[in-house]
Amino acid sequence: MKPIEGYPGSKIKRRTLLGGAATAAVVLAQTAFGKVMQKAVTQAELIVDPTKKLGPPPGAIGTRSPFEKPFKLPSDTSSRTPLQDLFGTLTPSDLHYERHHGGVPLIDPDKYELLIHGMVKKPMIFTLRDLKKFPSVSRTMFLECSGNFRGSKETLSPQEICGLTSQSEWTGVMLSTLFREVGIDPRATWFLAEGSDAAVMTRSIPIDKGWQDTMVAYAQNGEAVRPEQGYPARLVLPGWEGNTCVKWVRRIEVSDKPFMTREETSKYTEPVTGGKIRQFSFVMDARSIITYPAYPAKVEKGWIEIRGIAWSGRGKVVKVEVSTNGGNTWNEALLQVPVLDKAHTGFRFLWRWNGETTEIMSRAMDETGYTQPFYKTLLEARGGTGGYHFNPVTKWIVQKNGEVYLHPEAKK
């Protein structure tokens, strides 16, 4: 669906679209011939009792209510998921975050081919039809960009702080299945994954991850993978930084050393203690964020269900703790079951707010014993600089007037 109105970045101005009519909303309506059209709804039409007016017939494609306007927040390089507008843990495919390095390519699925070569017995080419015929697997998991942290001002929403994480059910063929077909040389230790975007983006990945749980996904949330997510096929590496999950994957070259591509050297490496630079830091550490109440929400005194998501690239989230008094005491939040491995996990904690200014925050613990650190702890552990893989506790200030703001701890 084309963007319709009233959101930042929309090129179609309401006036142009509707000729300045007194419009309350824009909906998709179906003509008598089944054609779906954009239709302006006037204020007068809106106040009509819906039980006294026949609605449109069943349609060929569903639409979001015109009253709901969740949008991604695009920049030159990425587009962020509106975490504060979502419920549960699945990200609607059209709201999945985007990060690409040469735009979104248009790929004809009939011409799509995946080449696997290098240290293999038999270099092979698989078409999309081939990939879909192999035994398939579905798995619900998060994908997160490792450059997913902002925290320098009070007026940042969860989307702006860490909206580069999204969750989908991915379906595809295990890379190990394809490895068996080509016959991997036992001396192989790495493979290169290459996309067919304008950046022909590449990452080196340890071969063990390929054998273990890497998937070549052609479907997302029940339909074909979206173009922004790698149509017609992409890699998904459970729990590993998003950049390794190469989209529009066209080539896999098996090797006995890493290739030292631009993305794994000059990007996606982080300064650490001792003046060093850490490379090949693939796994996403545990993290959580309260998505409600969070900026720009406004709350009222009384019962508030604090809600959020927690996740870890190391395994399952086992516990989320919530503090409503600036970290003095912590309460165990309720985790929404089933808790999945390397997946967004919903948490909630019922809180009776007395109307006084306070600070609320959450911290995630995973099955490896890792606890999400405070900003200060993490910064010290890294030798004083931020960068990729920055997953600190997010603190929200709930003001007396009910407005909620980020407690900004970062310099930028």
Next chain:
Amino acid sequence: MWIVRLFFILMVLFVYTGCDKLNSDPSEFAGSYDSSVWPATFGLGRVALAREIDSLNIDVRPDGEGLPEGSGTVLQGKHIYIAKCAICHGHTGTEGPYAKLVGAFYESDSIQRGEKTIGNYWPYASTLYDYINRAMPYNNPGTLTSEEVYSITAFLLYRNNIIDSTIVMDARTLPQVIMPAQKLFINDDRTGGSEIR
């Protein structure tokens, strides 16, 4: 009749033992997909021809593998850079608007690093060739000849005080370039568990 039966049993045994079952997978999840007997091959896909591999295999590694024939000079590189790169990276490589490319390495960088540049951050010279060749110019990717890529690489290495202005870049010389920041790189040192690192 028993002979037929024995034959059948032998066949079954053969299929079972002949099946190269995936057995190294530690995750509980993966176990669910490989629960039945798999054939040694599904017979899908086709063998890739050498020319098909060659047409896609453009990667260049630190040891120089993948570098094509041809060469480039700093001077040629300067002209190509001004014509094709300066619009995004600035005439001197420092003023943008996009990615600052030039900035020499100082030992103090290992303590407090400013903006990342080729000189103060990139650990391998091969990556320059590989990346420029596959992805640049941003709005016209994959259009540079190998001479042009060698030349731009030479120019950028020169501008970052890494090579002399007279050195010609080719498949032999490029892998010999040692980038000053390489010594700062370490592999992931997180060891799992409760440690914050």
